Amino acid sequence: MKLIGSLTSPFVRKVRIVMAEKKLECQLVLEDVWANDEVQKFNPLGQVPCLVMEGQDSISGAVFDSRTIVEYLDTLSPVGKLIPGSGRERCEVRTWEALADGVLDAAVLVRMERVWVHRKDGERSQAWIDRQMGKVHAGLQAMEQGLGDKPWCSGSHFSLADIAVGCCLGWLSFRFPELDWRTPCPQLARHFEKLSGRPSFQDTVPQG
Template identity: 75%
Template sequence: MKLIGSLTSPYVRKVRIVMAEKKLDFQLVLEDVWGSDAILKMNPLGKVPCLVMEGQDSITGAVFDSRVIVEYVDTLSPVGKLIPERGRERCEVRTWEALADGIMDAGILARMERTWAQRSDEQRSPAWINRQMTKVTAALAAMSQGLGDKPWCSGSHFSLADISVGCALGWLEFRFPEITWREDYPNLARHMDKLSQRQSFIDSVPA
């Protein structure tokens, strides 16, 4: 399998970590979606990550959107089941993923408004940026409350919930170092430190 993505995308990182935890072989193909339209051949939405099945070279052989990809990848190997099959436990893990993805979604929108070269300073909207960052702040508080003093986000073992939270927090450290979530939420800092010791996280640090 080929995973089309970038080294800075938190969504790509989530897929890379899942595939590493599942001990699946794949080739990472780097793609700059801002500098090239090549991704459109595999994903008409022009986004990464995009997982391409072996021997395929068109949209019909591709799986895109990180949530869809990790759902599929978790079925490919019995090693380290990351998403419960059914019931309340499954819903809880996917809700954690949605919360983490929401932080990244809002953060990316705020960052693009701040930095997109095709906007002048006069065209940028501080109100829009503040609205998105309010979502980030609220989601961090919800994460901290949900984690409490538990060893893992959901249930009694490592899951997609922890991977998603780790990717969101790692991306905030990378793109928004001014956000003081480590000081504000020590339990999230401890959890991130624990996750950062896993080889899958070490091998996928954004750069």
């Protein structure tokens, strides 16, 4: 398999961490989706991450969207099961992932509104930025309350919920260094520090 992605995308990082935790081998192919359209050969949406199956060279041999990819990867090896098989536990883990990804979606929209070169300064909307940042803050508070003093986001062990939250917090620290989320969210800060000590997180710190 090969994973098309970048070293800055939190969604690519989520997939890479899952692969590391599952001890799955995969070739990482770096792609700048803003500089070329090569990834559209496999993902018509032109987004990363995109997982291409071994020996495949077309859209029919690819899996895209990080949530779909990690769910597939979790089935490939019994090592370190990250998503419960069914029931309320599975729903809880996927809800944590949706929350973390939703915070990222809002933060990405803020970043694009601020820095996208094809939008002139007079065309940038502070009202839009404020609306998206409201989602970021609300999402972080929901994570803080949901985590509380528990050792893990969901259940009694490390799961995809923790990976998604860790990738979210790591990207916010990377792209929004001025955002002090640690002070109002001390439990999240504690959890992030713990997650950051895992080799899978250390080996995938955002770069660029």
